[in-house]
Amino acid sequence: MGSAYPTIAADAIARFQRLRGRRVAFVTGTDEHGEKIALAAAKRGMAPKEHCDDVVASYKQLWKDLEIGYDSFIRTTDAKHEALVCQVLERVWERGDIYKANYEGYYCVDCEEYKDEGDMDADKNCPVHRRPCVNRKEENYFFALSKYQAQLEELCSNPDFVQPESRRNEVLGWVKAGVRDFSISRAAVEWGIPIPRDPKQTVYVWFDALNGYLSGLLAEGAGGSPEALASAGWPASLHIIGKDILRFHAVYWPAMLMSAGLPVPRRVYGHGFLTKDGLKMGKSLGNVLEPTALVGAYGPDAVRYYFLREIVFGQDGDFSEERFRNIVNANLANDVGNLLNRTLNLLKKNCGGALPIDAAAVPADHPLRAMAVEKAPAVAAAYERLRFDQACAEALTISGRGNQLLEETAPWTAFKKGSEEDKAAAAAVLVAVLEAVRVVAVLLSPVTPGLSARIYQQLGFTQQQFEALTWADGEWGALQAGHAMPQPQPVMQRLEGDFVTEPAPAAAAAVGAKA
Ligand SMILES: [Zn+2]
Numbered sequence: 095m096g097s098a099y100p101t102i103a104a105d106a107i108a109r110f111q112r113l114r115g116r117r118v119a120f121v122t123g124t125d126e127h128g129e130k131i132a133l134a135a136a137k138r139g140m141a142p143k144e145h146c147d148d149v150v151a152s153y154k155q156l157w158k159d160l161e162i163g164y165d166s167f168i169r170t171t172d173a174k175h176e177a178l179v180c181q182v183l184e185r186v187w188e189r190g191d192i193y194k195a196n197y198e199g200y201y202c203v204d205c206e207e208y209k210d211e212g213d214m215d216a217d218k219n220c221p222v223h224r225r226p227c228v229n230r231k232e233e234n235y236f237f238a239l240s241k242y243q244a245q246l247e248e249l250c251s252n253p254d255f256v257q258p259e260s261r262r263n264e265v266l267g268w269v270k271a272g273v274r275d276f277s278i279s280r281a282a283v284e285w286g287i288p289i290p291r292d293p294k295q296t297v298y299v300w301f302d303a304l305n306g307y308l309s310g311l312l313a314e315g316a317g318g319s320p321e322a323l324a325s326a327g328w329p330a331s332l333h334i335i336g337k338d339i340l341r342f343h344a345v346y347w348p349a350m351l352m353s354a355g356l357p358v359p360r361r362v363y364g365h366g367f368l369t370k371d372g373l374k375m376g377k378s379l380g381n382v383l384e385p386t387a388l389v390g391a392y393g394p395d396a397v398r399y400y401f402l403r404e405i406v407f408g409q410d411g412d413f414s415e416e417r418f419r420n421i422v423n424a425n426l427a428n429d430v431g432n433l434l435n436r437t438l439n440l441l442k443k444n445c446g447g448a449l450p451i452d453a454a455a456v457p458a459d460h461p462l463r464a465m466a467v468e469k470a471p472a473v474a475a476a477y478e479r480l481r482f483d484q485a486c487a488e489a490l491t492i493s494g495r496g497n498q499l500l501e502e503t504a505p506w507t508a509f510k511k512g513s514e515e516d517k518a519a520a521a522a523v524l525v526a527v528l529e530a531v532r533v534v535a536v537l538l539s540p541v542t543p544g545l546s547a548r549i550y551q552q553l554g555f556t557q558q559q560f561e562a563l564t565w566a567d568g569e570w571g572a573l574q575a576g577h578a579m580p581q582p583q584p585v586m587q588r589l590e591g592d593f594v595t596e597p598a599p600a601a602a603a604a605v606g607a608k609a
Contacts, residue, residue: 095375095401095413096336097153098160098385100365102398103407103482104334105162109540110477113565119327121310122157123168124150128299129203132285142285143171156386161394161543168310170302175309176287178318179302183278185354187291191238197277200227206299208277222338234277235295242349243273249348254361256344257480258408261337261364265344273345304347307333307359320356329357337364363480366410370595381596383413391594395542395586396422402482402541419589425486426545429493430534431586434552436500437527438582444509448578450521453529454571462526463570465495466533470568473537482541489537496527528553529573536568548585554578 101122108120125131126146135145150169157164168175186192199208202220209220209227218227246269249255256262279295280286286296311326312318335343340362348358367374370381388397400418403425405411441447456463469488476485505520512520532553539546550560554577 095368095383095385095388098156098397099368099401100334100336101157101162102160102401103365103480105160105164106398106402106482106540107332107334107477107480108165109163109543110474110565113536113540113563114474115564117327119166119311120164121166121168121307121330122162122164123166123306123310124153124170125299125303125306126169126171127286127296127302128206129280129283129285130206130299132283133203146171152386156389159389159394160385160397163543166310168306170306172309174312174314174316175306178309178312179287179297179305180290181318182305182308182350182354182356183297183301184290186237186350189353189355191241191353192235192278193238194233195236195277196231196233197236198229198231201230202227230282232281234281235279235289235292236275237278237301237346237350237353239273239275239346239349242352243269245352246273246345246349249358250344255358256340257361257363261340261344261408265340268341269345273349276346300342300346301350304342304350308356323356330359331361333359333362335362335364337366340364363408365408366405368405369410369412371414371597372412383595387594391591392418392422392589393544393587395426395545396589399426399486399542399545403486404483406483407480413595415593415595422586423588425490426542427584427586427588429490429497430531430538430545430549431584433493433496433500433527434531434549435582435584437496437524437531438552438579440505440509441524441528441579442582444505444517445521445524449525449528449573449575450518451525452571452575453525453532453573455575456522456526456529456570460526462492462495462499462530466492466530466570470533470537473568474565477540486538486541489534492530492537493534496530499523500527525573528579529570532572533568533570536563536565539563545586552580552583552585554580 104120104122108118111118124146126142131146132142135142138145146169154167200214200218201208202223202225204223204225205220213221214227215221219225220227250262250266250269253259253262256265278298278301279289280298281295283296286299287302289295289297307330308318308323308328311323311328313326316322316326333343344362351358368383369375370383373379373381375382385397396418399422401411404421458464469492472488473485476482476488500523503520503523505523508516508520531549535546535549547557547560551557553573
């Protein structure tokens with residue numbers, strides 16, 4: 095779930111920006127070089143590339159299952175990526191920012207990073223992986239990061255660059271403590287891009303991988319000139335990354351770009367970590383959260399919704415399968431799905447399944463219309479701030495008001511024994527509720543694209559009409575009199591049946607309960 099979570103968030107923001115009419119280039123991919131990958135491949139008795147092909151195939155399947163609509167999937171073994179890395183390296187070299195030196199230090203292969211004395215414990219263990227770092231001594235090429243000290247301080251002081259704020263303070267702390275040159279080549283690692291000026295060495299995996307943000311934008315054969323990159327969309331508006339790799343993205347990467355004469359990304363957003371049932375996930379605990387199992391059992395909308403609705407983006411978050419089911423059932427199956435289904439059934443029974451009036455004829459001061467009109471801009475503002483939780487909550491207040499309206503007005507009573515006037519008023523309630531659900535479908539579509547498409551289908555629209563939506567379609571008034579609705583069917587199944595994730599380990603759960 096560690097990779098799926100930020101990818102879901104990136105997809106939601108990409109979908110939102112496309113709805114807003116902006117040109118979007120959503121790049122994701124895989125870092126395939128380096129010692130860690132070579133070791134993992136060897137363990138499986140495979141060549142590194144073969145191992146990576148396998149990993150890529152499973153990621154691509156997972157992204158398909160989760161309805162991740164990326165524009166580009168870049169592999170660092172792609173020819174265009176390798177060419178781009180060599181180009182950037184050459185520009186940095188020409189700038190005079192690369193020199194050769196001996197280096198001795200403690201290296202964590204899992205981090206692919208040399209650790210400072212202060213980062214490790216007395217036994218030289220990596221603080222992240224809790225495994226011993228290995229002493230290494232080799233002659234490497236170094237990038238003169240320290241030349242960019244002043245520029246990095248200025249960049250990281252900009253409140254828009256690193257977010258959220260707590261992360262910015264952390265990064266600013268590192269930078270102010272003084273940045274140090276880092277080695278950008280490895281003499282002992284074969285599985286990497288050879289340094290063109292010295293093919294006995296390969297490019298350090300992070301120097302290699304970060305350039306994927308550039309190569310991922312480029313069409314085949316487009317070249318990596320600053321002009322080609324600019325017309326492909328560089329600089330990026332946003333990088334979404336785990337907080338554990340902030341140093342690479344917020345310090346190393348901008349300096350590399352400055353050295354290569356390229357603009358820096360506008361924003362680097364460090365998201366939080368996930369726990370399961372209140373516990374850190376780990377193979378040893380047997381509680382790793384597999385997105386494949388979740389999406390297989392519950393479908394993409396439920397998974398996307400839970401992680402975006404339940405976790406404040408940027409903060410750490412927790413998954414419990416029970417809470418996941420409760421939230422999805424309450425919000426999507428009941429508040430939205432059941433509201434739609436109930437109303438369509440009432441319409442079918444009492445109005446023959448076609449709308450009696452235009453939604454635009456619902457008075458502007460009608461409580462449901464007023465709520466929908468008020469909430470649409472609030473939802474947009476929340477997406478802009480990457481507050482997916484607030485975007486969902488604001489959208490759900492509209493369906494909440496719709497449910498309340500049905501209870502207050504009880505249109506079924508009017509249809510049974512009311513006057514003609516009462517019946518017309520009851521029919522208008524149904525139209526208002528259906529229009530409100532349509533608005534909710536548009537507003538939630540960055541988070542739950544499949545559910546929103548099914549709602550649109552239930553409201554008598556085609557898939558093409560759904561795919562042509564823009565954010566402006568979230569305004570009130572699209573449903574028209576005479577518009578025919580198909581046979582009512584549930585749009586969101588309730589989540590039930592056997593649990594599919596590992597239960598919390600008993601011993602650890604007891605400790606967790608005490609805490
Ligand atoms: Zn480590």
